[in-house]
Amino acid sequence: MTMAEAARDPIRVRPEDAHEFVVALLEASGVDRKNAEIVARGLVQADLRGVESHGVNRIPSYLARVRNGVLDPRAEPTLTEVTPVVAQVDGHNGFGFPAAHLGMEKAISMARTFGIGMVSVKHSNHxxxxxxxxxxxxEAGMMSLVFTNSSPALPVWGGKTQLMGVSPIACGAPGGNNSKPFILDMAPSVAARGKIHKALRRGEKIPTDWALDSEGRPTDDPEQALKGVMLPMGGPKGSALAIMMDVFSGVLSGSAFAGGVTGPYDMSKPGDVGHFFVTIKPDLFLSLQEFRDRMDILYQRVVGSEKMHGVDRIYFPGEIEQLTEESRLKDGIPYVQEEIDVLNAEAERLGVAKMRVRR
Incomplete structure (x- = not known):
């Protein structure tokens, strides 16, 4: 095995060690413990679910934004009630995680009382x-819609320059008594932009149908892809979904929109990201038991569908990620040496202990 190949071997880290490492970095950067815990929980969950493009390796870019004065680590989100079922959170240019957590917490609370809750979040970040x-x-027993906008990366259909964000559309519902919950989280592009950053970080190529370079040509080079544009899934359909995210998350909230959001790797100015959350009690129109029974039927019919040639198993949305999490909770989260080195450089800069790894 060459040294280069050895460097690609996964290094396992216990989830609790990754969590405490992130908390230590954030606290050393001025984030209070409560908010640092929320950020760490969100990042480690991504790594556990196999969504490494949005995991702990996002921390260096976040901390760079703190150092450049375009993200306020000490900001506390504030909440304003608009009606009994509508509220707005102002993130005050702090980390997006606490603002989103507060917004969803309020939406859940309203839905418990009134059946539905709706929260808009403004002046937030990734x-x-x-x-x-x-x-x-x-986990609170609620159905939900979760929208956000993001920095320009996609052209609108028929255009050639970045305007819309690769803004994910996400939603979920509790499962039945014998089925997994429904959790959908998908970008309106062929692939999430974070996957290109991940490929660049790991020295990997990308599929040629993910993005175009600055000259409008398909590319397998992540560096060139980041200088060009992401490709929307389904052509005009993906483009329209990206615009929808901007309407509900940016236009409605009072945050940036139409290409005005600043990305997490851009150190020029605050992000001004907007989010939009809706929660719904699942027993508004029938009993909770009926809802769960019907979710069981849906799950079984989906995963039990006749398989196309070459398919071994059909999964419910979110199920692969849940199975990945179960495995990584036991075996640890895999990182590569380059990622560990970058994270430990942040630890050295801030004077905190390096990440603990399994040997």
Whole structure:
């Protein structure tokens, strides 16, 4: 085995060690313990679910934004009630995770009392993987819609320049008594932009149908892809979904929109990201038991469908990620040496202990 190959071997880290490492970095950067715990929980959940593009390796870019004065580590989100079922959170340019957590917490509370809750979040930042917020609702027994906008990366259909964000559409519902919950978290592009950053970080190529370079040509080079545009899934359909995210998350909230959001790797100015959450009690129109029974039927019919040639198993949305999490909770989260080195460089800069790894 060459040294290069050895460097690609996964290094396992216990989830609790990854969590405490992130908390230590954030506290050393001025984030209070409560908010640091929320950020760490969201990032580690992404790594556990196999969504490494939105996991702990996002921390260096977040901390770079803190150092450059375009993200306020000490900001506390504030909440304003608009009606009994509508509220708005102002993130005050702090980390997006606490603002999103507060918004979903309020939406859940309203839905428990009134059956539905709706929260808009303004002046926020990147909040990682949307599925962790969907999961917050699912674990409270709620259905949910989770929208956010993001920095320009996609052209609108027929255009050639970046305008819309690769803004995920996410939603979820509790499962039945014998089925997994439904958790959907998908980008309107062929692939999430974070996957290109991950490929660049790991020295990997990308599929040529993910993005175009600055000259409008398909590319397998992640560096060139980041200089060009992401490709929307389904052509005009993906483009329209990206615009929808901007309407509900940006236009409605009072945050940036139409290409005005600043990305987490851009150190020029605050992000001004907007989010939009809706929670719904699942027993509004029938009993909770009936809902769960019907979710069981849906799950079984989906995973029990006749398989196309070459398919061994059909999964419910979110099920692969849940199975990955179960495995990584036992075996640890895999990182590569380059990622560990970058994270430990942040630890050295801030004077905190390096990440503990399994040997």
């Amino acid at each position: 909040f990682g993987m949307s599925a962790w917020i969907v999961r917050q609702a699912v």
